[in-house]
Amino acid sequence: MAAAVDETPGVRSLVLDCPGWPGHLPGQHVDVRLTAEDGYQAQRSYSIATPADGTRLTLTIERIADGEVSPYLADELRPGDGLELRGPIGGWFVWEPALGGPLQLVGGGSGVVPLMAMLRARAAAGADIPARLLLSARSWDEVIYRDELERLGAGGGLEVRFALTRAQPPGWTGYARRIDHDMLGEVAWSPEEMPRSFVCGPTGLVEAATRALVELGHDPATVKAERFGPTGGPG
Amino acid sequence: MSDDAHVDGNAVGGMMIEAFGAEMTAARSCCAECGTVAALGALLAYTRAPGDVLRCTGCGVVMLVAVARPEGVRLSLGAVRWIEPPAGPPAPAAP
Numbered sequence: 001m002a003a004a005v006d007e008t009p010g011v012r013s014l015v016l017d018c019p020g021w022p023g024h025l026p027g028q029h030v031d032v033r034l035t036a037e038d039g040y041q042a043q044r045s046y047s048i049a050t051p052a053d054g055t056r057l058t059l060t061i062e063r064i065a066d067g068e069v070s071p072y073l074a075d076e077l078r079p080g081d082g083l084e085l086r087g088p089i090g091g092w093f094v095w096e097p098a099l100g101g102p103l104q105l106v107g108g109g110s111g112v113v114p115l116m117a118m119l120r121a122r123a124a125a126g127a128d129i130p131a132r133l134l135l136s137a138r139s140w141d142e143v144i145y146r147d148e149l150e151r152l153g154a155g156g157g158l159e160v161r162f163a164l165t166r167a168q169p170p171g172w173t174g175y176a177r178r179i180d181h182d183m184l185g186e187v188a189w190s191p192e193e194m195p196r197s198f199v200c201g202p203t204g205l206v207e208a209a210t211r212a213l214v215e216l217g218h219d220p221a222t223v224k225a226e227r228f229g230p231t232g233g234p235g
Numbered sequence: 236m237s238d239d240a241h242v243d244g245n246a247v248g249g250m251m252i253e254a255f256g257a258e259m260t261a262a263r264s265c266c267a268e269c270g271t272v273a274a275l276g277a278l279l280a281y282t283r284a285p286g287d288v289l290r291c292t293g294c295g296v297v298m299l300v301a302v303a304r305p306e307g308v309r310l311s312l313g314a315v316r317w318i319e320p321p322a323g324p325p326a327p328a329a330p
Contacts, residue, residue: 031249045246089248091261091321092276203242224277227242 001081002056007144011110012074013049013060018085023052026117027094027198027226030059030087034069042068047114047200047226048088051096051121060144062110093226095196097122101129102189106179106209108136108201111228112144115200123152131158132195134187136179136205139167161187179205181212191217200226244278247287250301251275254310261321267314269294275318 003015026048033043044067050058063074077083095103095118103122105115112135122129133153137143143162153160163175163183175183189195197218199209206227213223244260251259260276271293278298279290286302297313 029245029248045249086249086252089252089258089260090245090276091258092274093243093245093260203240225243226245 001077001079001083003079004077007060008142010063010074010142011060011144012063013058014073014077014083015056015058016083016085018055018057021055021057022088024048024057024088025091025094025096026051026121027114028088028090028117029114030057030085030089032059032069032073033084033086034072035084044069045089047117049113049116049120051117051124060110060113060116093198093200093224095121095198097125097127097129099196101131102193102195103129103131104189104195104197104213105131105133106135106184106188106197106199106201106213107133108179108205109138109142109228110144111199111201111205111226113200114226115198116145116148118198119149119152119158122158123155128157130189132187132189133158133160134163134179134183135160136163136165136201138165140164140169140172159187179209179212181208181215184209184212185216188213188216188218191219194222197223198226199223201228203227240283241279241281241290243276244274244280244289245276246280246282247289247301248276250287250303250308251310253303253308254301257320259318259320262318263321264298264318265316266291266293266296266298267316268296270316274321275299 001014002017005013029045029047035041046059048057049060061073064070107115149160165178168176199206206225210223210225214220248260262275265272273292281288286300289299298315300311302309
């Protein structure tokens with residue numbers, strides 16, 4: 001690990017240098033394996049948050065309180081420490097600027113991570129591909145990459161909308177409920193614009209959002225999903 | 236068929252690389268039970284059982300089970316009629 005960045009109170013990004021890394025596509029993930037002194041192994045999948053950049057990649061880790069892997073990655077790992085990775089993995093939930101758009105991204109919590117890799121790739125390519133992100137979080141302080149998203153959203157071509165489900169700051173004008181059919185009807189591209197849709201988050205959110213997109217007329221084959229599991233994964 | 240206990244076939248991508256020697260989540264598969272065609276990365280994945288179970292998105296039948304053993308991954312075939320690799324150049328995959 002080369003460096004660590006605190007994103008929110010419960011989320012930390014790890015900047016890794018991986019000699020021999022073959023490159024990756026936005027949306028891909030890695031398996032991280034930890035081995036205890038007694039040989040016990042635990043493995044979890046984490047999305048890559050950055051587009052390909054030589055041997056460097058960033059993982060963003062949400063700390064799951066009773067998890068076996070994430071507390072170590074989020075709290076204990078220090079610059080210079082090593083980590084066992086397998087990857088990149090995934091050829092399904094991927095997007096790169098050459099695939100075009102419009103891009104329809106829907107995320108919940110740390111489900112923004114692979115979507116961020118796509119948006120960063122879009123920005124790095126200087127691509128003017130129209131893109132929309134609808135991101136759900138419990139509160140404003142728990143929005144991962146908040147400042148960067150606001151900056152990217154101000155740059156044109158990308159519209160970012162937030163849904164804060166538990167607490168909203170004073171004067172909040174965004175959504176204040178979970179992502180639902182009506183919300184997607186308001187913010188999503190219409191099916192006629194043939195967007196490429198990527199939905200990532202806890203299973204409940206992904207089920208609701210993908211069902212709503214299909215009800216709104218989107219071809220299920222254009223709606224790709226990545227579920228974290230019922231509570232954000234086993235951690 | 237859907238419930239809260241599953242994730243996506245994507246999550247089993249690492250095991251499939253070990254079993255097939257190639258990135259397989261974009262490969263298409265056909266259910267031998269109901270004929271549904273879907274990417275392996277889009278199948279319903281149950282990863283909390285011993286072994287990772289991939290079920291059909293159409294009828295829920297078990298299509299593949301991947302079990303990590305000390306000597307390597309064993310992939311058991313269930314109701315899978317065929318699997319074909321994705322069109323176009325493969326995505327970067329683990330060496």
